[in-house]
Amino acid sequence: MSIKIVILLIITFLPAYSQDLSDTVSVVQDSLFISDSLVVNDTLAIKDSVIVYDTAIVFSKKMYDNSFEIDRNVFLRTDYRYTGNLIEPFQFSFIKDLGVVGQNNEMFIYGAGFNGISYLLDDVLINDRNFNTLDLNLIQSEDIEKIEIIPAPRGFLYGPRNNPAAVNFITRDFIPAQPYSRIKYYQAPFGEAMVDGSFNALVSRKFLLSFDVTNRKFDSSYTNTAFSTWQAKAKVKYFFTNNMYLSATYNHTAKTTGLWGGVNTDSIIVLGSRLEDLLYEPDFAPVNNTFGRQEDLLHHSSLRFTSVQSKKSRTELTLYHQFKELKTNLPVNIEYDNTSWGLNINQRFTFKPLSFYTALLYEQNKLEWWYRETDTGSVVPYIKRTDGFFALAGSVSLNLIENFVPSFFYKFNSISTEYDFSSLDYNGNGYGIDAVYKPVDGLALYAGYSTFNKSFYEDRKTNVFESGITYKTDNYFLDLRYFRRDSTNINLAPGIPSINPVPFKAGNLSGLGLSANVLYWNMQFETQAAAYFPNSNKLYSVPDLRFIGGLYYRGTLFEDNLNLKAGFKFTYTGKINSIIEYLGLIKADPSYKLDFILSGEIQQAAIIYFTLENLLDKQYYITPYYPMPGISLRFGLAWEFLN
Numbered sequence: 331m332s333i334k335i336v337i338l339l340i341i342t343f344l345p346a347y348s349q350d351l352s353d354t355v356s357v358v359q360d361s362l363f364i365s366d367s368l369v370v371n372d373t374l375a376i377k378d379s380v381i382v383y384d385t386a387i388v389f390s391k392k393m394y395d396n397s398f399e400i401d402r403n404v405f406l407r408t409d410y411r412y413t414g415n416l417i418e419p420f421q422f423s424f425i426k427d428l429g430v431v432g433q434n435n436e437m438f439i440y441g442a443g444f445n446g447i448s449y450l451l452d453d454v455l456i457n458d459r460n461f462n463t464l465d466l467n468l469i470q471s472e473d474i475e476k477i478e479i480i481p482a483p484r485g486f487l488y489g490p491r492n493n494p495a496a497v498n499f500i501t502r503d504f505i506p507a508q509p510y511s512r513i514k515y516y517q518a519p520f521g522e523a524m525v526d527g528s529f530n531a532l533v534s535r536k537f538l539l540s541f542d543v544t545n546r547k548f549d550s551s552y553t554n555t556a557f558s559t560w561q562a563k564a565k566v567k568y569f570f571t572n573n574m575y576l577s578a579t580y581n582h583t584a585k586t587t588g589l590w591g592g593v594n595t596d597s598i599i600v601l602g603s604r605l606e607d608l609l610y611e612p613d614f615a616p617v618n619n620t621f622g623r624q625e626d627l628l629h630h631s632s633l634r635f636t637s638v639q640s641k642k643s644r645t646e647l648t649l650y651h652q653f654k655e656l657k658t659n660l661p662v663n664i665e666y667d668n669t670s671w672g673l674n675i676n677q678r679f680t681f682k683p684l685s686f687y688t689a690l691l692y693e694q695n696k697l698e699w700w701y702r703e704t705d706t707g708s709v710v711p712y713i714k715r716t717d718g719f720f721a722l723a724g725s726v727s728l729n730l731i732e733n734f735v736p737s738f739f740y741k742f743n744s745i746s747t748e749y750d751f752s753s754l755d756y757n758g759n760g761y762g763i764d765a766v767y768k769p770v771d772g773l774a775l776y777a778g779y780s781t782f783n784k785s786f787y788e789d790r791k792t793n794v795f796e797s798g799i800t801y802k803t804d805n806y807f808l809d810l811r812y813f814r815r816d817s818t819n820i821n822l823a824p825g826i827p828s829i830n831p832v833p834f835k836a837g838n839l840s841g842l843g844l845s846a847n848v849l850y851w852n853m854q855f856e857t858q859a860a861a862y863f864p865n866s867n868k869l870y871s872v873p874d875l876r877f878i879g880g881l882y883y884r885g886t887l888f889e890d891n892l893n894l895k896a897g898f899k900f901t902y903t904g905k906i907n908s909i910i911e912y913l914g915l916i917k918a919d920p921s922y923k924l925d926f927i928l929s930g931e932i933q934q935a936a937i938i939y940f941t942l943e944n945l946l947d948k949q950y951y952i953t954p955y956y957p958m959p960g961i962s963l964r965f966g967l968a969w970e971f972l973n
Contacts, residue, residue, distance in 0.1 A: 391644060391678075392478050393453060393488060393498055394687075396766050396776060398809070398845075400477040402502075407895050409927045409941045409964070411524075412546070413474065414466040417497070420479050421811065421843030421858045424872050426908075429956035431522050431548040432557025432587050434465040438872050439495040440482045440813055441839040441862060448489035448496040451581075453676060454632060454650050455489040456499075459668050459695045459717065462491060468583050468628055469499060470561050472514055472526040473542045476500040482796040482813045483762045483778035487741050490691055490719035492758055492782045494792055494815060503567075503577075505538060506530055509972065516939060516966025519959075521549025524966075538567040551612040551959075552590055554620050559585040573638040581630040589660050591618030592910075593955040610949045610957050619660060627655040648674040664712070666699045672719070680729075688724040695719065718746040736765040741782070758783040762794075774800045792817045807847040814840040816865055838865040839872075849884065854895070856880040868907050873920075875904035880927070893931040900924050903952060910954055921950035923958075939966035 392399065398420050405416045414437050417423045426436040426443065436443045449456050449464040457464050478498040486492040509531035517523040523546070530540040541564045548557040565579045597616040598608045608615045632650040639645070652670040672693030679686055695717040701710045725739035740761045747754040760782025767775045777797040783790060798811035816838060843860035858878045862869055882897030906918040926942040940963075947961040 391646075392476075392500070393450075393676075394478075394480055394484060396774070397481065397498075398479040400479075402475050405474075406937065406968075407929045407931075409899075409925070409929075409939065410471065412467055413469040413471045413499075416471060416474065416477055417479070418878065419845060419856075419858060421809070421845040421860045422813070422841055423479075423858075424860075424876060425952075426871060427952040427956070427958065428592070429951065429953070429958050430551055430555045430557070430590075432467055432546070432559070432585075433555075433956075434467070434587070436871070437466060439479065439497060440485070441815065441841060441872050442485075442493070442495040443871055446493055446495060448485070448491065448493040450488060450496065450498040451630070452501055452579075452632075452634075452648075453488075453498060453646070454648055454672075454674055455693075456630065456652075457489070458654060459652075459670055460666065460697055462493070465585075465626070467546075467559060467585060468561075468626065470526075470542060470544050470563060470581075472512075472528060472544060473501050473563055474499050475502045475504075481764065481776065481778055482794045482815065483764055483780040484725075484739060485794070486760045486780065486782040486792075487723045487725075487739060488689075490693055490721050490743060490745065492741070492743065492760055492792075494794060501563075502528075502530070502540070502542075503565075504530070505532055510970070511972045512968065512970050514966065514968040516964060518964040519962045520551045521547065522964075523547055536569045538565075538569075540565045550588070552593070552615060552957075553617045554588040554590040554622060556588045557586070559583065573640075575636055577632075577634045577636070579630075579632045579634070581628070583626065583628040585626040585628075587624045587626075589619050589622030589624050589658070591622060591660075592953070593957065594618045595955050606949070609951075609955060610960065615957075622660040623658065624660075625655075625657040627653075629653040643679045644677075646674075646676045650674065662701065664699065664701060666697065666713075668695065668697050670695045683729045685727040685729060686724065687726075689722070691719065691721040691723075693717075693719040714750055716748045718744075720744040733768040734765065735767075736763065738763050739780075772802050774802075776800070790817060805849045807845070809845040810843070812840070812842050814865070838867070839863070839869070840865055852883055852885040854880075854882045854884045854897075856882070870907050870909065873904035873906045875902070875920075877902040882927075891933050893934075894928075895930070896928040897926075898924060899927055906952065908954055913954070916954040918951060918954055921948065921952070921958075923948050923950070935971075936967065936969040939964070939968075941965075 400416060400419050404419060410416055411431060414425050414435060417437065417439070420439070422440045424438040426438065428435050437447065439447050445462045447464075451469070456469070478500060480488065480496040480498070482495065485494050485496040488496045488498070509529070511529045512527070514526045515524065524544070526542065526544040528540070528542040531538070533539045542562070544561040546557075546559050548555065550556045560583070562582045563580065565577060567575055567577045569575045593609055594616040595605055595609070598605055630650070630652045632648055634646060634648040637645045650672055654668045655665070657665045670693055672691065675690040677686075677688045697713070697715045697717070698711070699713040701712045721741060721743040723739070723741035725737050727735050727737040729735055738761070740759070742759045743757070745756045760780060762778060762780025764776065764778025769775075775798070779793075779795045781791055781793045783792070793816045794813065796811060796813040798809065801808045840863045841860055844857065846855070846857045848855045856879070858876075860876045862872050862874055878899065878901050880897060880899040882895050884895050886893050900922065902920070902922045904920050908916050908918060910916050923943075924945045926945055928940040929937055931937050942961070942963055944959060944961045949957070949960070951957050
């Protein structure tokens with residue numbers, strides 16, 4: 331696309347409007363009276379010639395006001411190992427777990443898995459551009475402030491591709507009253523450990539500096555299951571005025587993972603043993619890949635200009651660059667480099683009674699594959715590809731009737747792919763409508779419908795419908811949803827846990843789910859439940875029923891020096907039909923486990939974590955044949971200091 335057209339569109343997006351930009355009904359996971367010093371208010375505590383004393387600065391904004399939001403208040407007091415676990419409060423989330431720490435587990439959102447979800451980091455796509463997937467181990471969990479899950483009808487709007495689901499990770503971005511520092515550490519069996527350190531301070535009148543460093547590792551349980559990762563983030567923010575600022579961010583990740591491939595059941599049978607005798611014995615069970623290995627290197631940098639013309643109008647312009655290098659020896663020795671740079675512009679404004687949201691995306695992507703010959707070690711060029719992405723999306727909402735806001739949204743996207751001897755061009759679009767009705771405070775009703783093309787397949791339409799009701803007060807949070815997704819001309823191809831997942835099957839799935847959080851006296855009940863139904867044929871990759879229920883004691887003890895949350899968490903996973911490489915269709919039987927979880931905030935400065943996982947020592951797997959851990963103990967500590 332001509333650069334002149336892009337510049338013209340940029341100019342079009344930049345006008346400032348000062349009309350009222352009213353929020354519609356938000357669907358937010360409630361923290362239920364969690365008083366946590368580790369959640370820092372976004373207020374200023376210094377006097378500056380530019381920054382006014384104690385002025386609230388909103389650095390981050392959800393892409394859609396009515397998204398399901400998981401706040402830091404929630405997951406600070408929950409048990410989690412990595413970023414994928416943080417999405418659990420959303421009822422239509424499911425991790426196709428591969429049994430050991432650090433593996434590239436397939437995450438499902440609204441029944442969409444590999445090649446079906448757009449993952450965004452502060453509104454910028456972070457997916458692997460080649461596979462259209464993301465290993466959630468590559469996202470620093472301690473740097474996340476909120477997680478936004480877009481309603482299913484709007485999922486295709488965000489990012490260059492028309493994926494049916496979208497998740498936005500909103501990172502920590504605040505000005506502390508004084509220099510803020512925090513460390514977190516946990517350890518578990520088989521050498522599993524994590525340490526994270528972060529710092530945030532206003533280092534001069536106009537400069538804000540923050541950084542976060544994380545190291546995670548797992549020695550080994552089964553053969554070739556070792557894992558290690560180093561992650562770092564640095565951010566500098568410069569304030570022109572209270573409402574205009576520039577942010578420069580750099581993220582680095584280096585990850586090494588053993589690709590063990592699960593237990594080799596054929597070898598167990600050949601040995602004349604019963605499958606159950608060796609499947610759950612890490613020291614003796616044969617694995618499919620004893621030397622498989624994958625190395626990931628990721629650099630992500632961005633420069634973002636933000637202008638809040640009034641508290642009701644907002645413009646964001648982001649320039650970004652991403653580089654990913656992957657090396658693996660499965661199925662053969664392959665290396666590839668993926669370099670992307672792009673421009674992302676978001677504009678919100680209101681001209682009563684209409685509210686507008688517009689987004690422009692332009693990206694260039696270069697991909698190079700090499701094949702390394704095993705015998706000679708020489709490198710042979712395999713694939714070279716260049717992609718050009720352009721997307722223009724927007725929505726308009728009508729604020730004519732009090733508490734009732736209907737919206738229309740549309741997206742046009744263009745993808746141009748060039749190989750050495752061929753090229754492919756694709757133009758797609760999608761559109762939809764939704765509405766939010768809030769009859770009384772705390773109660774919200776949502777309904778929406780959309781239709782769009784899956785990228786590269788113009789004749790493959792996907793239709794999505796979702797409806798839901800949310801009730802939220804100080805002590806109660808109830809979110810009930812139903813969705814249905816239908817696709818035409820889609821061949822069956824569920825995700826496979828390997829370096830090259832097969833294409834995602836985009837449709838023919840329905841779900842009914844509940845997320846609830848109830849506090850009564852000193853007892854707290856949390857639940858996430860979902861039932862999935864195939865619209866045709868069988869249900870693949872997600873369970874027919876999923877239930878997570880937690881019952882906890884909540885209260886302050888020892889003259890308010892300890893804020894305690896302790897109780898039991900029960901997880902039930904129904905039958906799962908999986909297509910496994912080399913094995914075909916395998917069914918995982920229903921399974922359950924019981925955990926004991928304790929977290930205590932001490933003097934509003936530190937949180938201790940204690941988890942006794944799988945109390946009943948149940949033997950089961952989610953993905954055949956990747957056994958889940960038996961009974962184990964995990965201990966951790968998060969501590970603020972020098973504050």
